[in-house]
Each structure stands twice: as structure tokens, then as C-alpha cells.
Amino acid sequence: MGSATSELPVRRTPLADAAETGLKIVIVGGFGVGKTTLVRSVSEIRPLNTEEVMTQAGVGVDETRGVAAKTTTTVAFDFGRISLNERMVLYLFGAPGQERFWFLWDRLFSGTLGAVVLVDTRRMDDSWYAIDRLEHHKTPFVVAVNRFDDDTRRYSLDEIRQALALPSHVPMIDCDARVRQSGKEVLITLVDHLYELAMAQETTP
Amino acid sequence: MRKPVDTGDPDRLYTVTGGRSRADDAFDLVTLVVSECEPSAGMQSEHARILDLCRHPTAVVEIAAELKLPITVVRILLGDLLAMGRITARHPRAAQSVASLPDSALLKEVLHGLRNL
Ligand SMILES: Nc1nc2c(ncn2[C@@H]2O[C@H](COP(=O)(O)OP(=O)(O)O)[C@@H](O)[C@H]2O)c(=O)[nH]1
Ligand SMILES: [Mg+2]
Numbered sequence: 001m002g003s004a005t006s007e008l009p010v011r012r013t014p015l016a017d018a019a020e021t022g023l024k025i026v027i028v029g030g031f032g033v034g035k036t037t038l039v040r041s042v043s044e045i046r047p048l049n050t051e052e053v054m055t056q057a058g059v060g061v062d063e064t065r066g067v068a069a070k071t072t073t074t075v076a077f078d079f080g081r082i083s084l085n086e087r088m089v090l091y092l093f094g095a096p097g098q099e100r101f102w103f104l105w106d107r108l109f110s111g112t113l114g115a116v117v118l119v120d121t122r123r124m125d126d127s128w129y130a131i132d133r134l135e136h137h138k139t140p141f142v143v144a145v146n147r148f149d150d151d152t153r154r155y156s157l158d159e160i161r162q163a164l165a166l167p168s169h170v171p172m173i174d175c176d177a178r179v180r181q182s183g184k185e186v187l188i189t190l191v192d193h194l195y196e197l198a199m200a201q202e203t204t205p
Numbered sequence: 206m207r208k209p210v211d212t213g214d215p216d217r218l219y220t221v222t223g224g225r226s227r228a229d230d231a232f233d234l235v236t237l238v239v240s241e242c243e244p245s246a247g248m249q250s251e252h253a254r255i256l257d258l259c260r261h262p263t264a265v266v267e268i269a270a271e272l273k274l275p276i277t278v279v280r281i282l283l284g285d286l287l288a289m290g291r292i293t294a295r296h297p298r299a300a301q302s303v304a305s306l307p308d309s310a311l312l313k314e315v316l317h318g319l320r321n322l
């Protein structure tokens with residue numbers, strides 16, 4: 001690589017120079033539930049993919065190459081972004097809900113505003129684990145049901161709440177991850193919920 | 206029941222970081238990084254690419270995606286550049302603890318931004 005500056009591909013739209021505050025929201029759900037689709041429908045950039053490495057002893061690149069070759073594992077996730085104003089930018093992360101991912105939760109998502117658990121009613125079991133883990137990490141969340149056209153049973157939100165043993169204070173919403181407006185409403189539902197929680201906390205003496 | 210998973214390319218990571226494994230934890234995924242100087246000749250190519258990328262504020266996670274390197278490796282590289290004064294970092298507002306909520310004023314701004322999309 002000669003000059004690093006001359007031959008880069010055309011850049012994506014950069015953030016405003018005044019951008020100073022990055023925020024995070026995580027979308028969790030099983031494979032194929034529509035996480036990337038949801039991120040894409042609301043993001044101002046094409047979703048990007050990245051990864052973190054993890055070793056059995058901890059997280060990071062291992063000290064010695066020989067050992068690293070045996071113990072290094074990779075967790076991949078994708079993300080998009082929304083510039084909220086000149087100063088604030090919200091990053092949306094699509095995160096696989098499987099077990100090994102949660103080892104990285106604190107490292108990647110501490111300080112996250114909250115989470116959206118995306119549910120496919122044909123595979124509700126996938127959601128159990130994510131809900132349990134979010135409660136464990138004390139991360140506020142809402143549940144969004146991504147309605148697929150070929151889902152003929154159309155369980156009601158109440159039925160789904162019961163099936164997931166979801167406490168009544170957790171908001172639920174129907175959505176179509178492919179539709180921008182619908183994705184937007186999911187995010188607003190989450191942030192509305194966070195706002196209510198923050199207000200309640202601030203007014204408690 | 207952990208499944209066997211894809212391993213990365215440890216040799217490459219080892220080379221890029223000069224064998225180091227400790228990342229600078231101050232860099233959050235959404236810390237915004239800004240270059241304070243131009244890339245220069247003889248600089249490690251990853252450092253040069255970061256300086257090029259961060260002419261405008263760029264989040265750590267976007268740098269990792271562009272460079273196709275794991276987050277940990279990017280944090281190490283950013284720590285180098287910060288120590289040399291070649292970048293500045295705009296960290297997210299410190300959350301008091303993992304479980305604590307941001308204040309309602311900030312959330313109101315987020316809501317406003319989302320509604321205006
Ligand atoms: N019919 C329908 N298909 C969807 C919907 N959301 C996602 N899909 C499709 O389902 C597949 C998996 O979605 P994807 O976003 O990649 O899932 P992920 O694994 O959770 O990221 C893709 O082919 C999407 O086009 C939806 O709301 N309705
Ligand atoms: Mg996906």
C-alpha cells in the first residue's frame with residue numbers, strides 16, 4: 001500500500017463536524033427474524049458489518065499466536081446509524097441472541113439506551129433467552145413482533161405476551177421490519193418507554 | 206451448548222497490533238474519533254487509514270467496519286494514535302453504571318430527532 005490517502009473509494013456521507021454524542025440501541029433476535037432488515041429500513045447508511053474477537057480466557061487478541069489459533073472466536077454483528085441532529089448520532093446494532101454473544105454484552109453494549117427484542121411468532125423460543133439476558137443485564141427493552149406475510153396464525157399481542165411470560169410494564173408493538181415508518185415507530189416506542197422510566201426515576205425523592 | 210465457531214485470522218491481528226492484546230477500554234463502540242493531522246509517509250498503514258477516515262467524526266465501530274478489523278484491534282490502534290496526539294476522541298456521555306438510565310432531557314432530544322426523521 002503506497003499512499004494511504006490517494007486511492008480510497010468514494011466515502012459514505014460523513015457525520016456533521018459538530019457530531020459529539022454517539023448513542024446506542026441494540027436490536028436482538030434469532031437468525032432470520034429481520035434485524036438487518038429493520039436496521040436497513042431506518043438507517044441513513046447501508047448496514048455495515050463488523051466483529052469482535054473473544055478468547056476463552058477473556059476477550060481480546062490472545063498473547064501468543066499458537067494459543068490464539070485455538071481459542072480465538074469471533075462474534076459478528078451489523079449496524080446502521082441515524083443522525084438525530086447536528087450533535088447527536090444514534091447507532092443501531094443488530095445482534096444475534098445466541099449464547100456466546102452475551103459474553104460480549106458488557107464490553108460492546110454497556111451504556112446502551114435500551115434494546116428491541118424482535119420476535120417472529122413462528123419461532124418464539126428464540127426470544128426467551130434474549131429476554132432473560134436483558135432482564136439479567138437490567139437493560140430496558142420493548143418487544144416488537146415482526147409480522148411475516150406467510151404467518152397464518154396471527155397471534156394477538158396479548159397471546160404473545162402470555163407465551164413469553166412478559167411483564168405488563170414491557171411495551172409491545174407490531175411491526176413490519178421492511179417499512180421505514182414502522183421501524184421508526186418501534187424506535188419511538190422504545191425511547192418513549194425509556195423517557196417514562198427516566199421521568200419516574202427523576203421524580204422519585 | 207456452545208457451538209464450534211469460526212476462528213478469525215490471529216496471525217494477521219498479531220501483526221497489526223505488534224503482538225499486543227490489551228485494548229484501550231476508553232474507546233466505546235460509538236466514541237467519535239477525529240483526526241488532528243494528515244497521514245504521513247512511513248506511518249503504519251492502519252494508522253494512516255484511520256487518520257484518513259477520521260477527517261470527519263467517525264465512530265469506532267465504523268472504523269472497524271471500514272478497516273475490516275475486530276473492535277479490539279481498532280481500540281489498540283486508536284490508543285496508539287491518541288497517545289501520539291494524532292486524534293481526539295469524543296466519548297459518549299458517561300453512563301453512571303451499566304444499568305443506569307440517561308437523563309430525560311437527553312431522551313427527549315432523541316425522541317424529537319426520531320420523530321423528525
Ligand atoms: N415477509 C417479510 N419478510 C421479511 C420481513 N423482515 C425480514 N424479512 C425477510 O426475512 C429474511 C431475513 O431477514 P434479516 O433481516 O436478514 O434477518 P436477521 O437474521 O435477523 O438479520 C430476509 O430475506 C428478509 O427480506 C418482514 O417483515 N416480512
Ligand atoms: Mg442479519
